[in-house]
Amino acid sequence: AKFLRERHKKKVLVVSADVYRPAAIKQLETLAQSVGVDFFPSDVKQNPVDIAKEALAGAKLKFYDVLIVDTAGRLHVDTEMMDEIKQVHAALNPIETLFTVDAMTGQDAANTAKAFNEALPLTGVVLTKVDGDARGGAALSIRQITGKPI
Numbered sequence: 001a002k003f004l005r006e007r008h009k010k011k012v013l014v015v016s017a018d019v020y021r022p023a024a025i026k027q028l029e030t031l032a033q034s035v036g037v038d039f040f041p042s043d044v045k046q047n048p049v050d051i052a053k054e055a056l057a058g059a060k061l062k063f064y065d066v067l068i069v070d071t072a073g074r075l076h077v078d079t080e081m082m083d084e085i086k087q088v089h090a091a092l093n094p095i096e097t098l099f100t101v102d103a104m105t106g107q108d109a110a111n112t113a114k115a116f117n118e119a120l121p122l123t124g125v126v127l128t129k130v131d132g133d134a135r136g137g138a139a140l141s142i143r144q145i146t147g148k149p150i
Contacts, residue, residue, distance in 0.1 A: 001068055002035035010065040015040035015055035017048040017088060018072040028070055038064070048072070049087045056092055069094075076115030089120055099146070100126040103138055110141035117146040125150045 004010040014032050018024035025042055032039040040055040052069050059067040071088060074081035089097060099116045101109045116122060125148050127139055143150055 001037040012037040012066045013064040014068045017051040019044045020072045076112045103127045103130045109138040113142040
């Protein structure tokens, strides 16, 4: 969001569709304020698909260039959560679908990337915590499996 706002002069709106982790919504709101982008309010009592739809409608209404929807973390073996992310994706029909993964996860990151790549039309991968002492194996595996840029 900060990169898009500062480098590309985009009007950015962020929303948390993570209703499973109580602090997620407040955490994203605080982060949005700190980087100078707008935050679309949501509530843990809402359905993630409904949150995404409402945020998209709000973004269009106020002429935002970019809407970033932060969803709950999920494992590829959780079929209910994977179905949910497919529903969110279908509701939004996004231009970019980025798979975000912790570089410290190791080889399981490759399995998760494979499942996400099969479930969604990924356009790229974001690796976090790459400044740690993890080896580059996860990045290489994810790149090989998905064929997507990191």
